[in-house]
Structures are given as C-alpha cells and as structure tokens.
Amino acid sequence: MQELDIAGLGSVRVTRKSDNVxxxxxxxxxxxxxLAMGPQHPSTHGVLKLECLTxxxxxxxxxxxxxxxxxxxxKYCENIDYPAIVxxxxxxxxxxxxxxxxxxxIAVEKLLDVEIPRRVEFIRVIVAELNRIASHLVAxxxxxxxxxxxxxxxxxxxxxxxxxxxxxxxxxxRMLYNYxxxxxxxxxxxxxxxxxxxxxxxxxxPQVVELYKxxxxxxxxxxxxxxxxxxxxxxxxxxxxxxxxxxxxxxKWDIRRNDPYSVYPELDFIVPVPDGxxxxxxxxxxxxxxxxxxxxxxxxxxxxxxxxxxGSQGFNPKxxxxxxxxxxxxxVYGRAENPRGELGFYIQSDGKSTKPLRCKARSSCFVNxxxxxxxxxxxxLPDLVAIIGSIDIVLGEVDR
Amino acid sequence: xxxxxxxxxxxxxxMGNSLNAWSEALVGFAPMGLPLGLVILAAxxxxxxxxxxLTYGVYGERKISAFMQDRLGPMEVGKWGILQTLADILxxxxxxxxxxxxxxxxxxxxxxxxxxxxSFLAYAVLPFSSAFIGANLNVGLFFAIGIVSxxxxxxxxxxxxxxxKWSLYGSVxxxxxxxxxxxxxAIALLCGAMMAGTLDMQKINILQSGSWGFAHFFLFQSPxxxxxxxxxxxxxxxxxxxxxxxxxxxxxxxVAGYFTEYSGMKFAFIFLAEYAxxxxxxxxxxxxxxGGWNSPLPNIGYFSLNDMTNGPVWGxxxxxxxxxxxxxxxxxxxxxxxxxxxxxxxxLCWKVLTPFAFVSFVLTAIWEIYVR
Amino acid sequence: MVDGTVLSRSVQKSSAxxxxxxxxxxxxxxxxxxxxTMPFFEVLDTxxxxxxxxxxxxxxxLQFNYMACLSGVDYPADDxxxxxxNLESLGILGYRIAVKVNCSRNGGAIPTVSCVWHTANWxxxxxYDMFGITFTxxxxxxxxxxxxxxxxxxxxxxxxxxxxxHGIRVPY
Numbered sequence: 001m002q003e004l005d006i007a008g009l010g011s012v013r014v015t016r017k018s019d020n021v022x023x024x025x026x027x028x029x030x031x032x033x034x035l036a037m038g039p040q041h042p043s044t045h046g047v048l049k050l051e052c053l054t055x056x057x058x059x060x061x062x063x064x065x066x067x068x069x070x071x072x073x074x075k076y077c078e079n080i081d082y083p084a085i086v087x088x089x090x091x092x093x094x095x096x097x098x099x100x101x102x103x104x105x106i107a108v109e110k111l112l113d114v115e116i117p118r119r120v121e122f123i124r125v126i127v128a129e130l131n132r133i134a135s136h137l138v139a140x141x142x143x144x145x146x147x148x149x150x151x152x153x154x155x156x157x158x159x160x161x162x163x164x165x166x167x168x169x170x171x172x173x174r175m176l177y178n179y180x181x182x183x184x185x186x187x188x189x190x191x192x193x194x195x196x197x198x199x200x201x202x203x204x205x206p207q208v209v210e211l212y213k214x215x216x217x218x219x220x221x222x223x224x225x226x227x228x229x230x231x232x233x234x235x236x237x238x239x240x241x242x243x244x245x246x247x248x249x250x251x252k253w254d255i256r257r258n259d260p261y262s263v264y265p266e267l268d269f270i271v272p273v274p275d276g277x278x279x280x281x282x283x284x285x286x287x288x289x290x291x292x293x294x295x296x297x298x299x300x301x302x303x304x305x306x307x308x309x310x311g312s313q314g315f316n317p318k319x320x321x322x323x324x325x326x327x328x329x330x331x332v333y334g335r336a337e338n339p340r341g342e343l344g345f346y347i348q349s350d351g352k353s354t355k356p357l358r359c360k361a362r363s364s365c366f367v368n369x370x371x372x373x374x375x376x377x378x379x380x381l382p383d384l385v386a387i388i389g390s391i392d393i394v395l396g397e398v399d400r
Numbered sequence: 401x402x403x404x405x406x407x408x409x410x411x412x413x414x415m416g417n418s419l420n421a422w423s424e425a426l427v428g429f430a431p432m433g434l435p436l437g438l439v440i441l442a443a444x445x446x447x448x449x450x451x452x453x454l455t456y457g458v459y460g461e462r463k464i465s466a467f468m469q470d471r472l473g474p475m476e477v478g479k480w481g482i483l484q485t486l487a488d489i490l491x492x493x494x495x496x497x498x499x500x501x502x503x504x505x506x507x508x509x510x511x512x513x514x515x516x517x518x519s520f521l522a523y524a525v526l527p528f529s530s531a532f533i534g535a536n537l538n539v540g541l542f543f544a545i546g547i548v549s550x551x552x553x554x555x556x557x558x559x560x561x562x563x564x565k566w567s568l569y570g571s572v573x574x575x576x577x578x579x580x581x582x583x584x585x586a587i588a589l590l591c592g593a594m595m596a597g598t599l600d601m602q603k604i605n606i607l608q609s610g611s612w613g614f615a616h617f618f619l620f621q622s623p624x625x626x627x628x629x630x631x632x633x634x635x636x637x638x639x640x641x642x643x644x645x646x647x648x649x650x651x652x653x654x655v656a657g658y659f660t661e662y663s664g665m666k667f668a669f670i671f672l673a674e675y676a677x678x679x680x681x682x683x684x685x686x687x688x689x690x691g692g693w694n695s696p697l698p699n700i701g702y703f704s705l706n707d708m709t710n711g712p713v714w715g716x717x718x719x720x721x722x723x724x725x726x727x728x729x730x731x732x733x734x735x736x737x738x739x740x741x742x743x744x745x746x747x748l749c750w751k752v753l754t755p756f757a758f759v760s761f762v763l764t765a766i767w768e769i770y771v772r
Numbered sequence: 773m774v775d776g777t778v779l780s781r782s783v784q785k786s787s788a789x790x791x792x793x794x795x796x797x798x799x800x801x802x803x804x805x806x807x808x809t810m811p812f813f814e815v816l817d818t819x820x821x822x823x824x825x826x827x828x829x830x831x832x833x834l835q836f837n838y839m840a841c842l843s844g845v846d847y848p849a850d851d852x853x854x855x856x857x858n859l860e861s862l863g864i865l866g867y868r869i870a871v872k873v874n875c876s877r878n879g880g881a882i883p884t885v886s887c888v889w890h891t892a893n894w895x896x897x898x899x900y901d902m903f904g905i906t907f908t909x910x911x912x913x914x915x916x917x918x919x920x921x922x923x924x925x926x927x928x929x930x931x932x933x934x935x936x937x938h939g940i941r942v943p944y
Contacts, residue, residue: 014920022921035565057569057742067917074902075926110809148644148739154469220644220738237837237862240891253863332809333841333858333870346843346856362841362858370894381569382647382741399917 032060037384039068045142045388046395050372052384059384062376064369069399077359082108082325083182085359090176092361093397095138098124098131098167099338100397101180106261107334107345108182111327114320120184121263122309123317126197127170127179129298129305133204134163135339136291136298143288143389144215147224152215159207162200169193183321194306201299208295216292225285229375229387232282240367243341244294245391247273248287255337267304269297284390291339291392326354333362340364340392363397449523449676456724457675458485464728465735495664503661504561511558512662512669518550519673522680527602529693529715540601541593544684545586548639548677552578558670559658571658573647573742577638580749581645585635587757588628591764592618592688595625605692613698613706617691622767627760629689631753633726636681638749640674642730644737645745682726683719693719782868786811789867792833797824812856812870821873822883822909828859828871829888836869838862839889844899848929851877853905857885857892875905884910902927 015023037050047068053061073092077085089104090097102124109116141156164174170189171179179186215221231241236249246253254271256264272293279285329351335344341364348358368391376384459474459482466473474481499508525540527533537543552575559571595618596604610616619625638645659670686692693715697705709718740748783806790804790813801824802814815821828836840858847854854874861867875882884907886893896907897916904925907913915922923934933943 014914016921024920033565067915067919070917072926078927144738148646149737150465151469151735154471158470214736215738218738220740223744224738224741234837235890238890240839240889251863330807330809331812331856331870335840342840344841344858346841346858348845358843358845360841360843362843366894367891370890380741380743 037062045393046398048369048393048395048398050384050388052376052381054381057380059376059379059381062372062384064372066366066369066395066399069395071400073400074358074360077356079355081354082327082356085356086181087176087178089361090178091396092363092400093338093340093343093365093394094175095394096131096135096339097175097177098127098180099135099336100343101177102128102262103334103336103338103343104345105180105182106336107332107347108325108327110332110334111330111347111349112183112322112325113328114183114322116183116320117315117317118263119310119312119315120317120320122305123185123189124180125262125264125267126302126305126309127167127177129301130163130167130197132339133295133298134160134167136295137163139291139339139392140211140215140288143392144221146385146389147221149215149218149221152211155207155211155214159204162203166193166197166200169196181318181321182325184319185317188312188315188317194309197302198306201302205296205299208292208299212292216289222279222285224382225279225288225386225390226283227280228284228383229379229390230280230282231371231375236282236371239371241341241371242367243337243339243364244287244290245341245368247271247290248390249282250274250276250286255335255342259335261336263305263308266308267301269300272297284386287390287392324354327351335362338364340394340397341368343397361400363400365391365393365395365397366400369393369398449520449679450672452679452720453672453675455482455485456727457678458488458671460727461731464731468732468735489668492664492668497664497666498661500563500661503563507557507561508661509561509666511554511556511561512659512666512673513554514557515551515554516669516673518548518554519677519680521547521550522684523676525601526680526683526719527605527687527692527715528719529712530602530605532712532716533602536600536602538598538600541589541599541604541684541688544601544680545582545589548680549578549582551673551677555658558662562658562661564661567658567660570660574641574658576742577641577645577647577745577749580746581635581638581753584631584749584753584757585639587754587761588632588635589684589688591625591628591760592632594761594764594768595622596688601687601692605687605694608691609694609710611699611704611706613694614691614696615698616694617689617696619689622764624760624763624767625689627756628764629685631757631760632685632688635749635753636685637730637733638745640677640681640730642678642734644733644739646734646739647742647745678727678730679723682723682730685726686719686722690722691718692722780808783808783811785867786869789834789836789861789869792831793824793828796827796831800824810858810870811868812872814872814874818873818875818882822885822888824871825885825888833865834867835861835864836867837864839885839891839895842885842892842895842899844903844905844927846903846928847874850874853877853880853903853928855882855896855899855905879906881906881908883908886910901925904928 015025017023032053032055035052035054037052039047039049049065049068051063051065052059071091073088076088086101086104089100093100137156137160141153144150144152167177168174170193171177171186231249233249233251236246237251241249242253242255250273252271252273255261257271272290274281274286274289279289327349329349331346331348333344333346335342342362343364344362346358346360346362347356350357372388372391375387379387462484463473463481474484477484477487499505522544524534525537525543555571555574555578559567559574562568592604593599596607598604608616608618614620619629659667662670695706695709695714695718697709699706787804787806793801793813794804797820800815800817800820802816804813805811815824828834836859838860840860842855842857845854845856852874853876854872857871857873859869859871873882882905884892884896886896886907887909893911894916896910897913899905900907900913901915901918902925914920918926922937924931936942
C-alpha cells in the first residue's frame with residue numbers, strides 16, 4: 001500500500017499497518033478537538049461523515065467523507081440494457097425518482113431520434129412536478145427538525161402523503177416508480193387522475209400559506225438562518241452549483257427555462273430568485289426561500305398541464321418505444337432540473353449494442369456538497385447543521 | 401406539621417382539620433421508635449411527583465404534541481393510551497443498565513442522582529395547600545431558587561463522565577445556560593417577594609387570599625407585575641432546558657446531549673427529574689404571581705364562590721391546576737418554536753432579560769414604597 | 773462536420789467558441805466535431821490542458837465559467853484513459869462545449885483543472901478513484917467513493933473485483 005503524502009490544507013497520510021488495519025493520519029493542532037459528525041447522526045441527512053476540527057464551538061475545518069452509500073451505479077449501467085437502467089436511476093435520488101428518470105429519458109432520447117407523443121410529455125411534467133413538491137416538502141420539514149421545530153415536519157409529511165398516494169395510483173409504487181420509460185411511460189394514468197390532482201392542488205394551496213407562516217416567517221427560524229453560510233454568485237458558479245442553491249445566490253438559472261426540454265417552453269411559471277429583502281442573498285434562508293416559493297410554481301405548472309393535456313382517446317404510452325433500444329453511435333450529455341439541481345447523464349454509445357459504453361451520472365448533490373469544506377470554515381456547530389440542511393443532500397445521489 | 405390560622409373558612413375547615421389531625425397522627429406514628437410516620441409524610445410529595453410525571457407529564461406531552469401535529473399519539477395501551485407511560489416505565493426498569501467501559505464510573509453514576517436530588521429538594525418548600533407544606537422555611541423562596549443550582553453539578557458529572565464528545569458539548573452548554581438564566585429568574589422572583597414583603601412561601605400565598613379572588617393575585621396588584629412574570633417564565637424555560645432553549649439536549653444536533661449514553665433506570669431518573677423541575681417552576685410562578693393555592697373565583701354578591709372553593713383540600717386542587725396550565729404552555733412552546741443558537745441564547749439572557757429584570761425591580765420598588 | 777447539413781443554433785455557437793480557441797492554440801487542439809448531441813474537441817497536447825482551461829475561463833469572448841461535468845472514460849481498444857469535460861458559459865454568453873483529454877493507461881497523468889473550476893476537485897478525485905488517472909497538481913488526490921485501501925480501479929473495462937476485503941468475501 002503506497003503512502004500518499006499530499007501537501008495542502010490538512011495533510012493526510014494513508015498507511016497500512018497490518019493485514020486488517022489501515023491508518024488515516026491527519027495533523028492536528030493541539031487545542032483543537034477532532035469531532036466526527038459520524039455516519040450515524042440525526043442531521044446529516046443520510047450516511048455522511050463530517051470530520052470537524054473544532055476550537056470550542058467554532059469549526060475550523062469540516063471535511064466530508066463520502067462513499068458509505070456507493071452502490072456502483074455506473075458499473076451496473078455498462079452491463080445492463082438501456083431500459084433496465086431506469087429503476088437504478090430512481091434509487092439514486094430516492095426522494096425525487098420521477099425527476100431522475102426524466103433526466104435519464106431525455107438524455108437517451110437525444111441519441112434515439114424518437115418522437116414523443118404530446119400526452120406523454122404532459123404526464124411526465126405532471127408527475128415530475130408532483131415529485132418536486134414532495135421532495136421540497138421533505139427538505140423543508142427536515143430543515144425545520146434540524147433547527148428544533150418539530151411540528152412543520154409533520155405538517156409537510158401529512159401533505160406529502162397525498163402526493164405519494166397519487167403517484168402510487170399512477171405508477172404502482174410510492175417511492176421508486178420505474179414509470180418514465182425511454183420513449184414513453186410504463187402505463188397510462190388512471191381515468192380520474194387529473195380530477196384528483198386538481199383537488200389536491202386546490203387543497204394544498206392554503207396549506208402552503210400556513211406552512212410559510214409557521215416556519216419561514218418565524219422569528220427564531222429567520223435568526224438561525226439569515227446571514228449563515230453566504231456563498232457569492234460567482235463562487236457558486238465556479239463550484240458548479242445549480243438549482244435552488246444557485247438561485248439562492250441570486251443567479252437566475254433554471255434548466256427548465258435556460259436549456260428547456262419537454263413541454264416547459266409552453267408553460268407559464270416564474271423562476272423565484274431572492275433579492276435580499278427578506279434574507280441576505282446567498283445565505284441559508286435564501287436557499288430555503290427558493291424551495292418554499294418553488295412549491296407554488298410547481299402547483300401552477302400542474303394546473304396548466306391538466307388544462308392543456310390532450311385526451312386519452314386511442315392513446316398508448318408505449319407506442320413510440322422501439323422494440324430494441326439501440327441508440328446511434330455517439331455521445332450525449334443530457335440534463336434536467338432535479339429538485340436539488342442539475343442532474344446530468346453523460347452517455348456514450350457505440351451504436352451496435354443495447355448496453356451503454358459509459359453512463360456517468362452527474363449528480364447535483366455531489367457537486368453541491370463539494371463546497372462544504374470552504375463554506376463551513378469559522379462557523380459554529382449549530383450553524384454547520386443549518387448549512388447542511390440548506391444544501392439539502394440526499395446521500396443516494398451523492399454516492400450513487 | 402403546620403397549623404395555619406385561617407379561621408374564616410367553615411366547612412372546608414373541617415376537612416382541613418381532619419387533614420391536620422391525620423398528619424399530626426402520622427407524626428406520632430413511630431412503631432419501635434422508628435420515625436416511620438415522618439418518612440411516610442415526607443414521601444407523599446414524591447409519590448405525587450411520580451404519579452404526575454407518569455400521567456400528566458409524559459403522557460400529556462405525547463398527547464398534546466400529537467394533537468398539535470395532526471396525529472393521535474399513544475392509543476394502543478389502555479383506553480386512549482393512558483397506560484402507555486406505565487408500560488414505558490416498566491420497560492425502562494427491566495432494561496440493561498449499560499455503563500460504557502471508558503466512562504468515568506463514579507461521575508457517570510452520580511450524575512443522574514445529583515440531578516434528581518436537585519430537582520426534588522425544591523418540592524420541600526412548595527406549599528400544596530394552607531395545611532400542607534413540607535418545610536415552612538421563612539426563606540422558602542430563596543431555598544427554592546438556590547437548590548436548583550445543584551442540578552448543574554449533576555449535568556456536568558453526567559456529561560464528563562460519559563466520555564463522549566457530544567455529551568460534553570451538551571453539558572457545557574447546559575451549565576452555561578442554567579447559570580446565566582438564574583440571574584434574571586432570581587431578580588424577577590425578588591420583585592414578587594418585594595410585593596409580599598417576605599420570602600416565606602406560605603405567607604406569600606396567604607397575602608394573596610381575599611374575597612375578590614384573582615384580583616388579589618400579585619400579577620394584578622401592580623401595573624408592572626406582568627414584566628417580572630414574563631421574565632421569570634422565559635428564564636424558567638431556560639432553567640429546565642425546555643425548547644426554545646433546549647440546545648443542551650438538541651436532539652438533532654447532539655442526539656440527546658448530556659444523557660446520550662444513559663439507558664434504563666438512569667435515563668428514567670433524568671427524564672423524571674426534567675418533568676419534576678417543569679412542575680416545580682410552574683408551581684413557583686403560580687405561587688408568587690398567581691396566588692398559589694388560592695381560588696381565583698371572586699365572591700359575586702349572593703354567590704360566595706370564593707368561600708366555596710377555598711380550603712385546605714381545594715388548595716391542592718388549585719395549585720396543581722395552575723401548575724398544569726403552565727406546563728401546558730411550556731409544551732405548546734416546545735412544539736411550535738425552533739431552538740435558539742447558543743450565542744443567541746446568551747445574548748437573550750445578558751442583553752435583554754437581565755436589563756429588563758433590573759428595570760422591573762426598580763419600578764416594583766418605586767410602586768411598593770410610594771404607592772402602597 | 774458533414775458538408776451540406778444545416779447545423780442547429782447551439783452547434784453553431786459551439787463552433788464559434790471553438791474557432792476562438794483554435795485561433796489561439798492552433799494545432800494543440802484537434803478539429804471540431806460538430807455533432808448534434810455533444811459537440812466537442814480534443815486536446816492533443818496534454819501538458820497544455822491547464823493553460824487551455826484558464827484561457828477558456830478567462831477570455832472575454834469565451835467566459836466558460838461553469839463546468840457541468842468531468843467524466844472519466846476508458847478506451848480499452850486504444851489502451852488509453854481519458855476525461856470528458858462539459859463546459860458552459862452560464863448566464864453570460866451561453867456557449868456549450870465539451871473537451872476531451874486522453875492519457876495512457878499505465879501511469880497516465882493529466883494536469884488538474886481544480887484550480888480553474890472548483891467543480892473539478894471532486895470530479896477528478898472520482899476519476900482517480902474509478903479509473904486510476906493521476907491528476908498532477910491536485911491538492912488532495914485520494915479515493916472518494918471507495919474505501920481508502922481498496923485495490924484496483926473499478927470502472928476500467930478489465931477490472932477484476934478483489935476476493936476479500938478485510939476478511940469479508942467481496943464477490944457474491
């Protein structure tokens with residue numbers, strides 16, 4: 001086993017002491033305490049290890065250690081057919097499975113030259129936006145719990161239950177759907193689905209207002225999140241941030257608008273970007289605000305889709321799916337707007353086989369989390385919890 | 401025990417007399433020269449605490465939080481889950497008592513004990529009615545404020561003895577919080593003592609009795625009495641580590657703060673001590689500002705409600721009701737508000753509550769000297 | 773590029789961006805592949821990759837401030853490893869382009885661009901972890917997803933999974 005002696009902040013040495021023992025050595029200043037916010041911790045949102053060097057309550061360095069949930073997604077992709085990869089994309093970001101499948105379908109369809117029926121496009125957008133709302137509810141609820149507000153979490157989950165029942169009705173599963181297939185859908189939506197979704201939207205609009213008043217406008221919550229973890233816009237872009245993180249730093253960038261796919265160009269919605277009146281631009285409160293305001297926009301999108309959707313006379317969701325999915329030779333980088341940012345798939349195909357040569361998932365959380373080390377310097381320990389909560393990571397996507 | 405000369409109570413007086421006679425008899429009950437009667441007498445508040453903590457404390461918290469969160473809470477064990485807490489206590493009793501191998505054994509074991517003792521000793525000076533008080537000290541209020549500080553030693557012992565960095569964080573934060581918030585709490589209570597002119601808890605209650613019911617309570621006797629009342633309420637939340645000041649046991653940051661490593665009966669001790677101190681501060685605030693065991697109902701013309709609802713046994717009912725009301729408010733606050741960060745907590749204490757406490761002290765003094 | 777076909781607007785923009793780079797670096801970069809799905813060019817002289825990256829980020833006509841993705845790729849037929857970078861001028865000029873850099877399979881090294889785009893820091897660690905590409909000048913090159921003492925580079929086409937890891941049998 002080689003010794004990698006690397007210079008830089010926090011030099012690390014990896015040595016193998018014996019057959020079963022590997023030692024990872026880090027230099028430690030004597031007054032600082034090494035605190036492992038270990039893989040098991042209530043507020044790291046999954047199995048993430050943050051090794052913090054603390055000086056009292058102030059964190060001098062917090063380094064994330066990943067890989068606890070690595071399930072070899074990319075290696076699997078090279079050994080199975082294109083349609084069989086769809087369930088694996090669900091399991092990456094398990095809170096927004098529909099959006100992940102959507103991104104993958106868009107990437108492969110670019111290489112396929114297939115014409116997607118209009119009704120399929122609208123259904124895809126409806127389930128993707130429903131899943132976006134569900135994902136944001138989890139993000140907001142768990143952010144409240146991290147800061148000590150236990151009740152908004154339960155309100156969020158009560159409403160998320162309605163969404164999960166709707167998605168279960170449409171696809172057969174509550175969380176890991178396998179619904180959006182390459183070239184179409186696995187099955188059509190049930191007959192009354194649109195009516196029920198409209199009822200849900202009408203029920204949910206006042207609940208959003210109540211949630212806003214309970215959590216977002218709460219004085220203590222604002223004090224805990226305002227001015228914490230500020231990320232300037234140009235640094236955020238350089239770190240590769242996207243989605244609500246980038247919009248929270250004041251950059252008006254949404255892939256649904258700037259690199260549009262599916263029927264989003266026909267839909268009317270705004271991209272919320274905080275302007276510094278209620279929060280400081282780039283802080284945790286801005287990022288939280290973006291997610292809270294995006295829920296309203298998603299509701300608007302769903303209503304428009306229900307109105308514009310063509311009827312189901314003679315509709316077969318699998319009509320456009322070729323018998324064997326054999327994309328032409330070439331490469332593609334296709335991306336979509338995940339609730340957490342930009343989910344991109346770099347797919348390399350050799351034109352002859354039904355399995356991809358290389359399928360890399362560019363996950364939003366992985367890139368968002370890489371800024372953690374610099375963002376947490378000099379913060380207090382409770383503020384570290386607030387920052388992690390505002391990044392909204394899902395370890396399934398970070399580790400793939 | 402104590403005899404109180406409240407001669408204007410009639411029928412309830414008889415009940416009180418029997419209560420007094422009964423407690424006198426117990427004092428004399430000393431088979432084989434052992435002071436068994438006194439022990440039984442001293443144990444009554446402890447029994448009350450245990451029963452209250454089992455029923456209202458834990459069960460009430462679970463049910464109240466459930467209803468606030470749009471769910472049902474415990475429903476399976478007993479009708480509406482009433483026996484849930486009993487089941488939990490039985491479970492905790494038979495759990496393995498783990499002492500981590502690298503823990504400092506003496507401190508680890510002593511911690512919950514000292515915490516428990518500190519919380520329960522204050523019950524000695526709480527007057528449960530005109531006829532029943534554990535120890536009628538003439539510095540009762542001072543004793544009640546002071547004895548709670550023993551908790552700090554227990555918390556430090558528990559946190560350090562666990563040999564766990566997260567527990568250490570929790571206990572250090574808790575000590576800082578409790579020690580700082582004692583100051584505005586004490587000053588606010590001093591305002592109440594100023595209005596009474598004495599530190600004796602029983603006399604403070606007697607001074608708030610009268611035929612107009614709640615109009616005699618100190619809260620309504622002075623135009624700025626609401627200020628020390630509010631200050632003491634907030635400071636007492638910090639004293640018992642309740643949200644929004646529960647940073648020492650911040651569940652989402654420190655798992656369980658200073659009692660992360662405890663299991664079984666030790667954990668139950670700490671838990672019960674927390675609920676006991678919740679009731680204690682509620683009782684203190686209702687004694688000093690809201691009349692303690694006095695009835696709030698006034699005598700309106702023909703309906704002499706005050707006379708009908710006052711008495712030694714009625715007194716127990718009133719003080720417990722008022723205590724439970726404040727506990728309900730504490731639980732309500734816990735499940736609504738996020739928690740304050742450590743430095744915001746300290747800022748609130750030293751830069752907001754303490755100056756206001758001093759201001760209220762001066763204003764109360766002016767009112768007492770020049771107006772009354 | 774195929775003559776006679778009308779290129780889409782985005783490919784035209786990428787082509788314009790490529791022209792600026794080609795003007796500056798000449799033969800160091802390969803010719804432009806203007807396919808519809810992912811227009812790209814390849815950097816032929818690996819040692820100049822960092823300089824090209826800095827030029828792409830800072831030049832006023834290009835301003836590629838956003839690196840969307842850096843993927844490691846294995847070319848077993850050519851006995852090479854490589855990376856594919858997807859870059860974008862986010863919010864400024866709207867160009868999109870991909871860059872390929874290759875190196876040899878045994879002991880191949882590519883200069884790091886983590887000093888140009890911070891995104892590359894973790895992406896390059898992942899490429900090292902999965903393929904074994906060494907990035908010279910990287911501040912903290914160690915495995916990110918696999919455990920620190922894992923043997924082998926999993927995403928290579930000829931990877932054979934190890935038999936045991938700390939006494940646990942790996943293949944199942």
